[in-house]
Amino acid sequence: MPHPAVVWDSALLKYDLGGEHPFNPVRLELTIRLATELGVLEDIPLLVPEPASDDELRRVHSDEYLAAVKQAPLAGWDVGHGLGTTDNPVFSDMHDATALVVGSTLLGARAIAEGATRRAVNIAGGLHHAMRDHASGFCVYNDCAVAISWLLDHGFERIAYVDTDVHHGDGVQTAFYSDPRVLTVSLHQHPFTLWPGTGYSAETGGPGAEGTAVNIPLPPGTRDPGWLRAFHAVVPSLLAEFRPQVLVTQCGVDSHEEDPLADLSLSVDGHRTIYRTLRALAEEHAEGRWLAVGGGGYQLIRVVPRSWTHLLATVLDRDLDPGTPVPPGWRTSVGRAAPNAELPLKMTDGAETEYRAWGDERDEPVDVAVRDTRRAVFPAHGLDPDDPRD
Ligand SMILES: [Zn+2]
Numbered sequence: 193m194p195h196p197a198v199v200w201d202s203a204l205l206k207y208d209l210g211g212e213h214p215f216n217p218v219r220l221e222l223t224i225r226l227a228t229e230l231g232v233l234e235d236i237p238l239l240v241p242e243p244a245s246d247d248e249l250r251r252v253h254s255d256e257y258l259a260a261v262k263q264a265p266l267a268g269w270d271v272g273h274g275l276g277t278t279d280n281p282v283f284s285d286m287h288d289a290t291a292l293v294v295g296s297t298l299l300g301a302r303a304i305a306e307g308a309t310r311r312a313v314n315i316a317g318g319l320h321h322a323m324r325d326h327a328s329g330f331c332v333y334n335d336c337a338v339a340i341s342w343l344l345d346h347g348f349e350r351i352a353y354v355d356t357d358v359h360h361g362d363g364v365q366t367a368f369y370s371d372p373r374v375l376t377v378s379l380h381q382h383p384f385t386l387w388p389g390t391g392y393s394a395e396t397g398g399p400g401a402e403g404t405a406v407n408i409p410l411p412p413g414t415r416d417p418g419w420l421r422a423f424h425a426v427v428p429s430l431l432a433e434f435r436p437q438v439l440v441t442q443c444g445v446d447s448h449e450e451d452p453l454a455d456l457s458l459s460v461d462g463h464r465t466i467y468r469t470l471r472a473l474a475e476e477h478a479e480g481r482w483l484a485v486g487g488g489g490y491q492l493i494r495v496v497p498r499s500w501t502h503l504l505a506t507v508l509d510r511d512l513d514p515g516t517p518v519p520p521g522w523r524t525s526v527g528r529a530a531p532n533a534e535l536p537l538k539m540t541d542g543a544e545t546e547y548r549a550w551g552d553e554r555d556e557p558v559d560v561a562v563r564d565t566r567r568a569v570f571p572a573h574g575l576d577p578d579d580p581r582d
Pocket residue numbers: 357358359444446487488489
C-alpha cells in the first residue's frame with residue numbers, strides 16, 4: 193500500500209473570508225510550512241485537487257443555494273441563504289474557492305474508495321456547519337457531507353463520522369439524520385454555552401436511524417483527561433458495534449485552551465493523543481480506512497500549525513515526539529510577519545493527557561454527558577448504557 197494521501201494546493205488559501213475574520217487561511221499556510229520544516233511531508237507527493245462539480249455539490253446542497261453562492265459576489269449583500277453576514281461574508285470567487293475545498297475532501301475519499309490508499313487527509317476541509325440551503329458558521333459548502341454521500345454511492349454502506357471540533361457538527365448530523373448507514377458522533381462544548389446551540393445527548397437520529405446520531409456535550413473548561421474519558425466511554429464501543437467501512441473525522445482544533453472562540457481547555461498534546469486514538473480506531477474498526485479533515489481553529493500561530501502538523505504526522509505514521517523543537521526557520525519567518533506573537537518553542541504544551549476510564553467510583557464533570565449519551569444511544573446498538581464494560 194502506498195503512502196497515505198495528503199491533499200494540498202496553495203489555491204486552497206483562496207477560501208478567505210477576508211479582513212479580521214477569524215477563519216484565516218494563514219493557519220493552513222503556517223501548518224504546511226511547519227510540517228515541511230519538520231520533514232513530515234518529505235517524499236510525500238501531494239494530491240492536487242480540482243473543484244467539485246455542481247453535480248457533486250448537489251448531493252447535499254439545493255440548486256437555489258448553489259445559484260445564490262455563485263451570484264453573491266455580484267449581487268451585493270442581500271442574497272439570503274446565510275450569505276453576507278458577519279459570520280459568512282461574501283467574498284470574490286466564493287463558489288470556486290469553496291468548491292475546491294469540497295473537491296479536496298472528495299479527492300481523498302476517491303483515493304480511499306479506489307484502493308489507492310487507506311488514509312487521506314485534507315487540512316483545508318471540515319466545513320461541517322454548512323447546510324443544504326444556507327451557509328453557516330464560516331462554512332459555505334459541506335465537504336464532509338458531500339464526501340460521505342459520494343462514498344455511499346461508491347461501494348460503502350456503513351460510514352462513521354467523528355467530529356472533535358469544539359462546535360457541534362450540526363451540518364453533517366442534519367444531512368444524515370435519518371440515514372442509518374451513517375453514524376455521526378460529535379464531541380463539543382455544551383450547546384447551552386456555545387453556538388450553534390445544538391448537539392444535546394437527546395439528538396439521536398430520525399425514524400429508522402435511531403441511535404445513529406451521537407452527541408457528547410462537554411462542560412466549558414474540560415481538559416484533555418476529561419475529554420478523553422468521555423470519548424472512550426462512548427465512541428469505541430459504538431464503532432465496534434457499527435463496524436464502519438470508513439472512518440471520517442473532522443479534526444477542528446478550536447477545542448484548545450487558547451482558542452479565542454470557545455471555552456474547552458484541550459492542549460496540543462490532547463490533540464495529538466486524539467489523532468493517535470482515531471488512527472487506532474480506524475485500524476481496529478474501519479478496515480484501516482481513515483479520511484481526516486481539518487475544521488475550526490482560531491489560534492492561528494500558536495495552536496493550529498502545531499496541532500495539524502501532528503495530524504499530518506499521525507496520518508502518515510510519522511508521529512512526532514511532543515518534545516520536538518519548533519524549527520528556528522519557522523519561528524524566524526513567522527516572527528517577522530507577526531512580531532508581537534509569542535511563538536511556541538516545542539511541539540508540546542506540556543499538558544497531562546493521562547485519563548481515568550469511566551466506570552470508576554469517581555464522579556467527574558463530564559460524566560453527566562457520558563451517562564446521558566450512553567443512555568440515549570447505547571440500547572439502539574445492543575449495548576448496556578450502565579455497564580462500563582460496554
Ligand atoms: Zn468549530
